[in-house]
Amino acid sequence: MKMKIKAIAVNTFKESARNKMFYLLVFFGILFALSSKLISFLTLGDAMKVLKDTGLAAINFFCILIAIFTGINLVYKEIEKKTVFNILSKPVSRDQFIIGKFLGLALTMLTALAAMAGIFFLFVLVNGGGFDLMILLYFFMLFLELLVIVALSLLFSSFTTPILSFIFTVSLYLIGHIMWTFNEFKMILRDPFWKYFTQVLYYLLPNLDKFNIKNEVVLNTPLSPWTILFSVLYALAYIPALLAVTILIFRKRDFQ
Amino acid sequence: MIPGRLLAAGCLAGLLLTAGMQNRYDATFDYFAERGTFVALPSGKALKVLSFGYSNLAADLLFIWSIQFYSTPYLTNRFDFLEKVYDTITDITPQYKEPYIIGSLIMVYEARDIPMALRLLDKGSRHNPDEWFFDHDAGYYCYKFLKDFTKAEFYYNRAAAKPDAPTFIKRLGAHMVYLHDDPKVAYQMWLDIYNHARDTLEKDAAFNHLYQIKAQNDLALLKERIGMFRNRFRRWPDHLSELLGAGLLPSLPSDFAGSDYLYDPEQGTVSAARVFRWKRH
Numbered sequence: 001m002k003m004k005i006k007a008i009a010v011n012t013f014k015e016s017a018r019n020k021m022f023y024l025l026v027f028f029g030i031l032f033a034l035s036s037k038l039i040s041f042l043t044l045g046d047a048m049k050v051l052k053d054t055g056l057a058a059i060n061f062f063c064i065l066i067a068i069f070t071g072i073n074l075v076y077k078e079i080e081k082k083t084v085f086n087i088l089s090k091p092v093s094r095d096q097f098i099i100g101k102f103l104g105l106a107l108t109m110l111t112a113l114a115a116m117a118g119i120f121f122l123f124v125l126v127n128g129g130g131f132d133l134m135i136l137l138y139f140f141m142l143f144l145e146l147l148v149i150v151a152l153s154l155l156f157s158s159f160t161t162p163i164l165s166f167i168f169t170v171s172l173y174l175i176g177h178i179m180w181t182f183n184e185f186k187m188i189l190r191d192p193f194w195k196y197f198t199q200v201l202y203y204l205l206p207n208l209d210k211f212n213i214k215n216e217v218v219l220n221t222p223l224s225p226w227t228i229l230f231s232v233l234y235a236l237a238y239i240p241a242l243l244a245v246t247i248l249i250f251r252k253r254d255f256q
Numbered sequence: 257m258i259p260g261r262l263l264a265a266g267c268l269a270g271l272l273l274t275a276g277m278q279n280r281y282d283a284t285f286d287y288f289a290e291r292g293t294f295v296a297l298p299s300g301k302a303l304k305v306l307s308f309g310y311s312n313l314a315a316d317l318l319f320i321w322s323i324q325f326y327s328t329p330y331l332t333n334r335f336d337f338l339e340k341v342y343d344t345i346t347d348i349t350p351q352y353k354e355p356y357i358i359g360s361l362i363m364v365y366e367a368r369d370i371p372m373a374l375r376l377l378d379k380g381s382r383h384n385p386d387e388w389f390f391d392h393d394a395g396y397y398c399y400k401f402l403k404d405f406t407k408a409e410f411y412y413n414r415a416a417a418k419p420d421a422p423t424f425i426k427r428l429g430a431h432m433v434y435l436h437d438d439p440k441v442a443y444q445m446w447l448d449i450y451n452h453a454r455d456t457l458e459k460d461a462a463f464n465h466l467y468q469i470k471a472q473n474d475l476a477l478l479k480e481r482i483g484m485f486r487n488r489f490r491r492w493p494d495h496l497s498e499l500l501g502a503g504l505l506p507s508l509p510s511d512f513a514g515s516d517y518l519y520d521p522e523q524g525t526v527s528a529a530r531v532f533r534w535k536r537h
Contacts, residue, residue: 039316039320042320042323042324043316043319043320043323043354044323044354044358045353045354045357045358046353046354049316049352049354050316050320053312053313053316054313054316057310057312057313060309060310061310173308174308177308177309178305178308181305208309209309212309214309214310214312215311215312215349215351218312219312219349219351219352221351
């Protein structure tokens with residue numbers, strides 16, 4: 001069973017790595033991260049802060065794009081090109097197919113992130129920033145966020161078209177970063193039904209801001225180990241839940 | 257089929273043409289003047305929501321824009337939203353220290369609005385309670401521009417109480433006490449600094465201040481008693497010790513270095529060996 005999943009994962013990784021869009025986005029991610037130096041020239045005071053801010057934001061943005069673009073296409077393409085018949089006609093279950101796809105995408109994201117992060121670390125070092133362990137922690141948290149995004153895009157990709165998957169994933173990504181407003185919104189609601197509904201949405205939708213430690217990393221403000229632990233546990237619980245829903249939907253799909 | 261060279265030449269010509277047009281277009285209006293007005297800026301909270309997790313970047317970009325905007329001297333109405341702009345930036349990332357410092361500098365030196373700068377620095381101090389430089393800057397603006405030495409003393413003392421505050425801030429606080437004419441309290445504060453000085457520079461600075469405050473008090477007393485002596489005996493005393501004999505002083509004061517004050521029996525004047533004009537208003 002493990003070998004089958006591994007084979008699908010490796011194949012997914014190779015397929016993603018062959019995609020020109022992947023290289024283009026990695027290239028632009030690196031380019032924008034390096035161009036943060038130009039923006040830092042415009043500021044007064046701590047230029048390193050601006051350099052790290054813009055660099056990390058660029059890497060974050062392009063990694064999210066890679067996660068979405070690769071995630072929304074993978075399963076859909078297999079169905080569209082009918083290659084899924086080929087795979088599923090072999091002794092490979094639908095569950096293994098989805099898990100393999102997810103792991104392959106995770107490996108793709110790890111490669112893209114490692115490339116961008118490595119270059120960014122060098123760039124900060126060259127600019128006199130020194131090796132900052134907190135940035136490494138930031139990349140780890142970003143990787144967790146990317147895994148959630150990949151799981152989301154895979155979920156949508158399993159039952160709808162790439163355009164709709166893109167819209168849904170981007171919407172959830174944006175909402176996921178303003179989940180803190182739900183709690184405030186709940187406070188101003190009077191109707192108990194809507195209060196309850198908002199509360200349910202708060203727990204149901206991905207709270208991606210849990211993985212956002214950019215401010216703490218760049219401003220060197222203290223970060224509680226509990227926050228990190230909670231975020232890791234959140235990802236460890238949320239991703240399997242998303243994969244379980246994806247598998248359930250994929251099991252029900254009738255391929256013509 | 258169009259030859260490749262012709263296509264390349266066409267592309268180059270097109271690029272040159274658009275660059276020329278862009279250049280002509282830019283020359284027709286004043287870019288900076290166009291930026292002089294802006295209708296509204298969303299609140300810090302709204303921007304935090306709209307930045308979708310990139311709040312730090314949003315604060316950076318707004319801060320960088322503000323530096324360029326407020327350093328364009330010929331825009332007369334550019335200070336209309338100054339406080340709002342820096343409030344927004346610091347609402348998005350309250351721990352970002354530069355906007356407080358740079359914003360207050362613009363408010364003081366460009367907009368000439370010291371209370372506005374103090375409000376911003378107070379906010380910085382509130383959100384970053386361990387940083388001393390917000391209160392230090394606020395103290396300096398109160399001293400330099402408002403001549404409000406009591407307020408300046410309050411800020412300097414608050415800054416001095418913070419961790420890692422440099423020792424000179426305590427000295428500035430003591431100087432403010434002196435400036436708002438409370439030499440007795442100032443003397444005690446300087447004595448404390450002198451006794452707990454961690455280096456020669458600090459000890460010497462405290463010594464100078466102690467010397468001056470003591471000399472100022474002692475010389476005022478001696479002048480008064482010399483005047484009383486003259487009124488009583490119709491002459492200046494030959495030596496300061498004559499004041500003791502006349503029962504005008506219980507003992508002769510000496511300066512902070514332990515030396516006697518200099519007395520001129522011809523003029524009846526008394527002075528200290530070192531005189532600095534360091535009390536500036």
